[in-house]
Amino acid sequence: xxxxxxxxxxxxxxxxxxxxxxxxxxxxxxxxxxxxxxxxxxxxxxxxxxxxxxxxxxxxxxxxxxxxxxxxxxxxxxxxxxxxxxxxxxxxxxxxxxxxxxxxxxxxxxxxxxxxxxxxxxxxxxxxxxxxxxxxxxxxxxxxxxxxxxxxxxxxxxxxxxxxxxxxxxxxxxxxxxxxxxxxxxxxxxxxxxxxxxxxxxxxxxxxxxxxxxxxxxxxxxxxxxxxxxxxxxxxxxxxxxxxxxxxxxxxxxxxxxxxxxxxxxxxxxxxxxxxxxxxxxxxxxxxxxxxxxxxxxxxxxxxxxxxxxxxxxxxxxxxxxxxxxxxxxxxxxxxxxxxxxxxxxxxxxxxxxxxxxxxxxxxxxxxxxxxxxxxxxxxxxxxxxxxxxxxxxxxxxxxxxxxxxxxxxxxxxxxxxxxxxxxxxxxxxxxxxxx
Numbered sequence: 001x002x003x004x005x006x007x008x009x010x011x012x013x014x015x016x017x018x019x020x021x022x023x024x025x026x027x028x029x030x031x032x033x034x035x036x037x038x039x040x041x042x043x044x045x046x047x048x049x050x051x052x053x054x055x056x057x058x059x060x061x062x063x064x065x066x067x068x069x070x071x072x073x074x075x076x077x078x079x080x081x082x083x084x085x086x087x088x089x090x091x092x093x094x095x096x097x098x099x100x101x102x103x104x105x106x107x108x109x110x111x112x113x114x115x116x117x118x119x120x121x122x123x124x125x126x127x128x129x130x131x132x133x134x135x136x137x138x139x140x141x142x143x144x145x146x147x148x149x150x151x152x153x154x155x156x157x158x159x160x161x162x163x164x165x166x167x168x169x170x171x172x173x174x175x176x177x178x179x180x181x182x183x184x185x186x187x188x189x190x191x192x193x194x195x196x197x198x199x200x201x202x203x204x205x206x207x208x209x210x211x212x213x214x215x216x217x218x219x220x221x222x223x224x225x226x227x228x229x230x231x232x233x234x235x236x237x238x239x240x241x242x243x244x245x246x247x248x249x250x251x252x253x254x255x256x257x258x259x260x261x262x263x264x265x266x267x268x269x270x271x272x273x274x275x276x277x278x279x280x281x282x283x284x285x286x287x288x289x290x291x292x293x294x295x296x297x298x299x300x301x302x303x304x305x306x307x308x309x310x311x312x313x314x315x316x317x318x319x320x321x322x323x324x325x326x327x328x329x330x331x332x333x334x335x336x337x338x339x340x341x342x343x344x345x346x347x348x349x350x351x352x353x354x355x356x357x358x359x360x361x362x363x364x365x366x367x368x369x370x371x372x373x374x375x376x377x378x379x380x381x382x383x384x385x386x387x388x389x390x391x392x393x394x395x396x397x398x399x400x401x402x403x404x405x406x407x408x409x410x411x412x413x414x415x416x417x418x419x420x421x422x423x424x425x426x427x428x429x430x431x432x433x434x435x436x
Contacts (some may be wrong), residue, residue: 014367046401133419133435139405140179144171144429149425150411151370156201156419160218163431164192164206172218174373175416179433185216187223193368196235199243203261205247209233213249215261227259231267235277236320240285241327248288250276256290258302262282270300278318279367281328282344291318294435297332311342313353319362319372320412324377329354335362341380341394357392359399360384363409367427369410381422383410389424391436405432 008014090134124419131138154161154175161173170185171191191397197204201390203224204216232252240246245261252275258268261318274293282286287308288300297311298319316335323330341355348354362369363385371382379400389403389410402421408427414423422435 002027002062005427007339024432035289081333102288131435133416133421134176135421135433135435136177136179138435140433142173142179142181142433143429144181145169145429145431146409147191147335147429148191148333148411148427149429149431150368152412152423152425152431153195153197153414154416154423155197156199156417157216158419160201161197161431161433162197162204162218164195166191167430168208169191170195170204170374173431175421183218183221185221185223187214187226193234194370195238198239199241204238205239207234207237209247211251213247213259227257228256229267230255232275235275236279238280239284240281241323242285244285246281246285247312248279248281250279250290251364252276256288256300258288268302268305272298274434278321278332278347280321280323280330281292282324288320289323289330291321291332291334292359293317295334295336297321297330311352313340314338316362317366319368320371322372322383324373325375326377329377331371331373331380333369337361339380339382339392355394355397357382357397360388360390361386365409365427367409367411369409372412372414374415376418379415381413381415383413383424383426385409387426387428389413389432391422401436403434405434406430 004175016027065293135160145163145165145167149163152161152163160173161175163171163173168186168188168191169182172183173179173415182405188208188210190208193207193208193209193346195204202218204218206214206216210232211228211232211234213227214223216222217224229231230249230251230253232248234249234251238248238251247259247261248256249259250256254272254275256272256276256279257266258270260267270288270290276290276292277353278286279427286302288302290298290300295314295316295318296314298309299306299309300306313332314332314336318332318334320333321330328343328345330344332340332342337358337360339357340353344352345348345355357380360383361383366387369383371380373380378394379391380394381389381411387404387406387408387410390399391401391403393400394397406424406426406428410424410426413422413424422436423431423433424433
């Protein structure tokens, strides 16, 4: 049976209006929303929700420094990628404070839940190029330090960077989004020469020429431990990868000291005849490796408190070392302009130096240039006094990348723990993040 005309008219759609305008026949009204004292208004009229408060306390004074993250110029970092710098330039100046700890996180961004830039996580970059990382742009430049940056490390989760500088400060930066500097750790009386994250990512260990090591809580920004038994500059430090929470440090006083973070004072001292400039633990934390002014890598047995083996091969002072992710190899950098891999396995050949890499440079500045492994053991990287970032293939020993951008010596380079991202810091006060 046909539908009455009146019914058809009732089912017709109401006349279209602009989506942001109120109905033309009546003013906007409020109606109960189900909560006492609350009313609901059209979506276009609602005020934005207040920003969520972070668990990191924001200090009341304003930072006397500026920290910014912006996209580098096309000639910096990875020249093979084309970037539209007119539309993709990113700049940021973070609020701050000169107190011991400064926290200024972006609303909704916390250490354990860092938001990535929308549509940039492994998506298409400028010009339609396929992106390989979740960085906001293929190359990010982080500035804010007031002097040379000597060290930088990604936290185990890959969400935060810690950087240490000649300006005595440790900056914490978000890796994703605008790479904001959200906290400053202050307390050292001299430059920061080395720093490391603990395995769980909850603390940072730092070493300084003020003759101390310090432990920082990254959530509160406060110093939780100070170790001050060295009698000269502390050049290097390294935490153990496994329990118990041990730290080894190397100093110009010719000793390496072993510390238990649960106890007061050093629990063991390893005496040497020369200044110690680089230290590392073995995988099981039962051995310690030290390098220094005598060009040799010493292998210490902590149970016997003596050197069980001396690895010879470098012709000048050792400036950095790192254990491979699988614990089988040791990477060392020295002022003889060589990067070496040593085989630490029990049945290795008598000459444990199995690979040597060249290309990078040291100069008269005698800076302690660091070195590091990629998470898959397939690449190694080191800074260089010629202002380049060097990355080698461990199988072929050839240089995969020689990346420009810095205007001073590159003091440390590091791989992101999960993504194809390389970080670097230099004497030009800059930190770069670039995707490979």
